[in-house]
Amino acid sequence: MRRADRLMQLVQILRDGSLHKAGDLAAATQVSLRTIYRDMETLAASGVPIEGERGIGYRVIAAITLPPLNLTMTEVEALHLGLSAVGHSDDTELSAAARALSAKLDAVMPEDRSRAPASYGFAVYPFADAARGFQHLPVIRQAIRTRQKLEVVLNDQHLTVRPLQLDYWGRLWTCVVWCETSKEFDDIRVDQIAEMRILPSLFVDEPGKSLTDYNTRRSAAKASPPAK
Structure with missing residues (x-):
């Protein structure tokens, strides 16, 4: 069971207001006592x-609890954007x-970390730091939809990129791009x-520059044995 699903299950168990022993919670969710203690700390935080x-x-x-929601x-x-x-x-x-609600969202988001580098930090990013990126999301989404190139300033570099996909990692957003400046794929924060x-110029899928190519390369890299 994913941790996000387990946290939701724990909330559903605890919402009746009764006292539940940690051992019973561990048995219900099929995890260790130590994991339950960590989950309780996460939910409280x-x-x-x-x-x-x-x-x-x-x-x-005491709390207002909502049924599980499926969000796009x-x-x-x-x-x-609203919380920011x-x-x-x-x-x-x-x-x-707003900050407390943002933390609650972070706590129950899926924890598939197979793609994001560990240095991203996920939900540990301060609210203000992550909020700086929210302002760019509508423009990036529009550019992905209309297949328009973007000019971005990143780490004092001016880059021309083809935005391919937005990803969410727990308050932190990244964008998969084909960078025309470096001539390679990148996953930018x-x-x-x-x-x-x-930019006014549009782009079309070209061999080696599409989202399909990016996913193919990533899958191949994951399947390759680590170098000795």
Whole structure:
């Protein structure tokens, strides 16, 4: 079971308000006691109002819980754009609530880390740092849809890229591109883009430059044995 699914299952168990022993939670989710302790810490840090401690048990003391939702990438983008705006408002209470809600989203997002480099950090990124990239998402999505090239300023470099796919890694967004400047694929962090504009020129799939080619190369790299 994915950790995101297990966390959701734990919330569903705890939402009845009763005290649940860690051993019972471990048996219900088929994991170790140590894993349950870590999960409880994660849920508590994400804003779930959990009361209890090791050796006694856990329960949710008060919360509005929602049934499991299936969100598209665009819906996740809309959520984070809205949270970014509210998180930087002058209303202290609303700002804190936006940050807490963002943390809850991070806690239950899928944890497939097979593609993103470990240095990305996922949800550990400060809210303000990740929010800097949200402003670029509508433009990138439009360019992917209309197949327009982008000029981006990244690490003081001016690059011309073909945007191919947006990916989400727990508050952090990346974009798969074919870079016409370096003549190779890249997976760039959206929050590191300093400037960006859509170019009038369009692009079409060409051999070696498409998203299919990128995925094929990535699959081949994963299947290859590590060099000794």
